[in-house]
Amino acid sequence: MEKLRKFERVLEIVDQNNRQASRLIPILQAVQAEYRYLPEEILTFIATSLGISPARVFGVATFYSLFTLKPKGRYHIRVCNGTACHVKRSMDIYNAIHKKLNLQPGKDTTEDMLFTVETVNCLGACGLAPAMVINEEVYGQLTPERATEIIEDIIRKEENHELDTHGA
Amino acid sequence: MNEDTFITIDNKDIPIEREQNLLELIRKAGVDLPTFCYHSELSVYGACRLCMVDVEGMGLVPACSTPPSPNMKVKTNTEEIRKMRKIIVELLLANHSQNCPTCQKSATCQLQALARRLGITKIRFKNQSRDLPIDESSPSLVRDPNKCVLCGDCVRICSEVQTVGAIDFAYRGAQTVVIPSFGKDLDKVECVNCGQCARICPTGALTPKSEVDDVWRAIHNPDKVVIAQIAPAVRVAIGEIFGLEPGKITTGQIAAALRAIGFSKVFDTSFTADLTVIEESNEFIRRIQNKENIPQFTSCCPAWVKFIEQYYPEFVHNLSTCRSPQQMFGALAKEILSVQLGVKIEDIVVVSIMPCTAKKFEARRPEFSRDGIRDVDYVLTTQELGRMIEETGLHFNELGPESFNLPFGFKTGAGVIFGNSGGVSEAVLRYVTEKLTGERRENYEFKGVRGDNGIREIKFSLAGREFSMAIVSGLGNARKVLEDIKSGNGQYDFIEVMACPGGCIGGAGQPVYTDISIHQKRTKGLYENDRMLELHKSQDNPYISELYNSFLGDVGSPKAHELLHTHYKSRKRITDEDMYLSYSDKAEGLEINVCFGTGCFIKGSQKILRGVLDYISRNGLKNRVNVSASFCFEACDRGPVIRVGDRVIEQCTIEKATEAIEKEVEVYV
Ligand code: SF4
Ligand code: SF4
Numbered sequence: 001m002e003k004l005r006k007f008e009r010v011l012e013i014v015d016q017n018n019r020q021a022s023r024l025i026p027i028l029q030a031v032q033a034e035y036r037y038l039p040e041e042i043l044t045f046i047a048t049s050l051g052i053s054p055a056r057v058f059g060v061a062t063f064y065s066l067f068t069l070k071p072k073g074r075y076h077i078r079v080c081n082g083t084a085c086h087v088k089r090s091m092d093i094y095n096a097i098h099k100k101l102n103l104q105p106g107k108d109t110t111e112d113m114l115f116t117v118e119t120v121n122c123l124g125a126c127g128l129a130p131a132m133v134i135n136e137e138v139y140g141q142l143t144p145e146r147a148t149e150i151i152e153d154i155i156r157k158e159e160n161h162e163l164d165t166h167g168a
Numbered sequence: 169m170n171e172d173t174f175i176t177i178d179n180k181d182i183p184i185e186r187e188q189n190l191l192e193l194i195r196k197a198g199v200d201l202p203t204f205c206y207h208s209e210l211s212v213y214g215a216c217r218l219c220m221v222d223v224e225g226m227g228l229v230p231a232c233s234t235p236p237s238p239n240m241k242v243k244t245n246t247e248e249i250r251k252m253r254k255i256i257v258e259l260l261l262a263n264h265s266q267n268c269p270t271c272q273k274s275a276t277c278q279l280q281a282l283a284r285r286l287g288i289t290k291i292r293f294k295n296q297s298r299d300l301p302i303d304e305s306s307p308s309l310v311r312d313p314n315k316c317v318l319c320g321d322c323v324r325i326c327s328e329v330q331t332v333g334a335i336d337f338a339y340r341g342a343q344t345v346v347i348p349s350f351g352k353d354l355d356k357v358e359c360v361n362c363g364q365c366a367r368i369c370p371t372g373a374l375t376p377k378s379e380v381d382d383v384w385r386a387i388h389n390p391d392k393v394v395i396a397q398i399a400p401a402v403r404v405a406i407g408e409i410f411g412l413e414p415g416k417i418t419t420g421q422i423a424a425a426l427r428a429i430g431f432s433k434v435f436d437t438s439f440t441a442d443l444t445v446i447e448e449s450n451e452f453i454r455r456i457q458n459k460e461n462i463p464q465f466t467s468c469c470p471a472w473v474k475f476i477e478q479y480y481p482e483f484v485h486n487l488s489t490c491r492s493p494q495q496m497f498g499a500l501a502k503e504i505l506s507v508q509l510g511v512k513i514e515d516i517v518v519v520s521i522m523p524c525t526a527k528k529f530e531a532r533r534p535e536f537s538r539d540g541i542r543d544v545d546y547v548l549t550t551q552e553l554g555r556m557i558e559e560t561g562l563h564f565n566e567l568g569p570e571s572f573n574l575p576f577g578f579k580t581g582a583g584v585i586f587g588n589s590g591g592v593s594e595a596v597l598r599y600v601t602e603k604l605t606g607e608r609r610e611n612y613e614f615k616g617v618r619g620d621n622g623i624r625e626i627k628f629s630l631a632g633r634e635f636s637m638a639i640v641s642g643l644g645n646a647r648k649v650l651e652d653i654k655s656g657n658g659q660y661d662f663i664e665v666m667a668c669p670g671g672c673i674g675g676a677g678q679p680v681y682t683d684i685s686i687h688q689k690r691t692k693g694l695y696e697n698d699r700m701l702e703l704h705k706s707q708d709n710p711y712i713s714e715l716y717n718s719f720l721g722d723v724g725s726p727k728a729h730e731l732l733h734t735h736y737k738s739r740k741r742i743t744d745e746d747m748y749l750s751y752s753d754k755a756e757g758l759e760i761n762v763c764f765g766t767g768c769f770i771k772g773s774q775k776i777l778r779g780v781l782d783y784i785s786r787n788g789l790k791n792r793v794n795v796s797a798s799f800c801f802e803a804c805d806r807g808p809v810i811r812v813g814d815r816v817i818e819q820c821t822i823e824k825a826t827e828a829i830e831k832e833v834e835v836y837v
């Protein structure tokens with residue numbers, strides 16, 4: 001019933017915003033907080049309920065970089081490739097993580113939906129270069145080895161957690 | 169008017185009258201300032217920056233979005249401006265596909281015209297054109313994003329004028345494109361195929377889809393007999409391609425050209441427009457007498473019909489069941505002409521020449537095929553016919569006029585004015601007034617329905633009853649009228665709608681134009697044509713009477729129904745598989761599916777979903793049901809709709825829903 005619960009939440013969000021087209025951006029933000037991305041059918045539904053065209057909603061959702069239309073993993077890794085980090089070989093870190101997680105160009109989310117790996121242009125933490133952010137947490141002065149370790153840690157924790165829930 | 173308010177444009181004093189912006193004043197001063205994104209019929213967007221001018225004390229400003237103030241001193245051709253314009257056009261060209269000679273828009277492309285005007289002979293920037301996929305899914309249009317200059321004209325005409333909004337800007341920066349929602353194909357979204365976007369697109373990014381090659385193939389095939397029908401609006405516009413004035417009537421030249429190209433017979437869609445008048449008027453009289461499905465909506469515009477089907481399912485039954493003149497012609501041609509000409513139905517090829525891109529879609533509607541054979545095989549736009557004439561090498565203006573073939577080439581003026589907004593209403597009035605009073609009227613003109621406003625209303629009394637009519641062009645205007653009816657502010661008996669501003673004479677298949685004053689000239693041409701003809705009322709067309717006598721039987725007979733009428737359906741705006749939002753974890757369980765399409769949403773599907781969920785949890789049914797929401801069962805006029813197991817419940821209430829669940833859930837333990 002997880003999907004249904006989320007959909008009810010969407011209905012709530014739309015109603016809280018009085019079904020006003022001018023509230024599109026806050027609505028999309030709230031919906032993304034719920035799903036961690038903006039599913040196509042939900043965007044179509046939002047367009048319907050606000051009385052605007054799906055094309056316009058799609059346009060807004062693709063214009064702002066804070067929105068994403070692809071499902072993201074539980075851990076959202078953003079490796080900085082701003083000037084400072086780039087100079088300090090941040091792409092090596094990106095590549096190491098990609099390799100560790102078996103990702104390829106064009107496929108930046110793992111099958112199990114645990115990780116999504118992306119680059120960003122400057123996290124504003126240039127003093128810590130090279131840097132990355134996992135969900136909200138910043139990791140600085142990385143090496144490829146250190147980055148791999150961090151990933152392995154998370155995987156280990158997740159596995160234990162999984163065991164816990166199965167055991168319970 | 170205060171005579172002292174004027175501005176100076178290139179050292180000439182120009183009085184400010186009603187102009188909203190500098191651009192209008194500059195054009196009034198006789199300077200054709202280049203623009204891509206300014207159109208008087210659309211909102212001001214100010215994106216192309218081609219209209220930059222120098223205003224003393226302000227520097228460079230976009231003329232389209234700068235309001236005039238008295239004593240402004242404006243220069244339109246300083247060295248700086250000239251250089252900037254060139255750079256803008258060069259940059260556009262550098263981002264543009266380089267296939268100009270093979271482009272459909274080649275002859276009318278405004279980007280090419282501008283490059284020529286500004287004397288651009290080389291592009292100083294590296295070619296950055298992208299290689300994006302071309303969308304040829306639509307039967308009416310081709311969308312080539314590689315030729316798009318991002319002026320937004322199509323986006324605005326689609327959302328502002330037509331209130332459809334099928335295409336919009338997406339992504340940002342260098343990735344910006346104009347596309348349908350989620351990058352879907354145009355034929356999978358709510359586009360009504362009116363083509364107004366292609367009409368206004370300055371380049372070849374949106375163009376009517378061509379069927380010229382298919383038609384040539386049929387003409388060259390010795391087994392086929394290829395016949396043509398020509399829509400009313402074509403005859404007052406095609407001449408523009410050959411340098412004639414808009415509105416100039418060229419019926420005779422068209423007939424001659426079509427025969428020279430190789431068509432076996434040439435007929436007139438105005439003939440079946442006359443037939444439409446008879447059927448549609450009688451349908452109207454019947455509805456008035458039975459007080460059902462009033463107002464009656466005209467049904468000859470396929471873009472309007474699709475608009476109703478997808479946005480106003482509750483009004484589907486108000487549409488006249490009459491097929492459009494194009495489709496009546498197709499059905500009759502296959503049935504009757506095949507016998508008369510002694511050819512097999514599959515060997516007769518019906519080609520329509522239409523001002524319209526939506527007619528291409530209409531011809532492909534499954535309702536208009538029998539045994540896999542379409543009633544209308546190909547639809548050429550006025551532009552496409554122009555191209556065939558050019559390819560053939562005919563000197564159109566010098567062709568000796570020829571006449572149409574009989575019987576389907578004989579029409580009255582009523583069938584001719586079908587091509588402009590107000591024409592269908594007037595033609596129907598010419599019939600209904602005589603039919604209801606039983607008296608012949610000397611005068612045939614109803615000037616009250618004529619005019620340029622997108623919404624016109626007339627009231628009149630006839631045979632002791634008051635009547636109210638609305639004549640509408642442009643789908644945004646149609647939406648306004650429908651909303652008025654829904655809110656109780658509008659009451660009508662008959663509503664004529666044409667999707668294109670001005671009616672079919674302003675169709676997207678017509679010769680390309682940007683100045684909408686052309687509508688008046690073409691319309692005038694059709695009314696003149698009406699006056700020149702011998703007969704003006706459809707009921708006076710002897711070949712129509714003959715058709716009823718010898719073939720159809722009475723008006724509204726079973727034969728007439730089979731060939732001349734149709735039915736409509738509610739349709740999803742966005743096709744694709746249904747979108748399921750939720751399943752319980754159990755594979756087995758009663759499927760409960762609540763429709764969340766627009767129609768149902770408005771009618772309260774949200775409340776029903778809540779009620780259903782409540783009921784489920786109160787009765788501990790969670791593990792025995794699968795609840796999902798999907799978009800549109802295409803029964804929107806009878807919404808809200810839910811499905812419980814195999815049962816589809818229309819006009820559902822919470823009570824009806826729970827009752828059904830109670831019954832059906834028993835088998836799932
Ligand atoms: S054809 Fe008409 S409805 Fe379709 S995208 Fe163009 S303007 Fe919009
Ligand atoms: S108004 Fe005429 S030209 Fe325009 S879409 Fe309708 S039928 Fe076609």
Ligand code: FES
Nearest residue numbers: 082084085125126
């Ligand atoms: S450039 Fe990487 S943190 Fe600023």
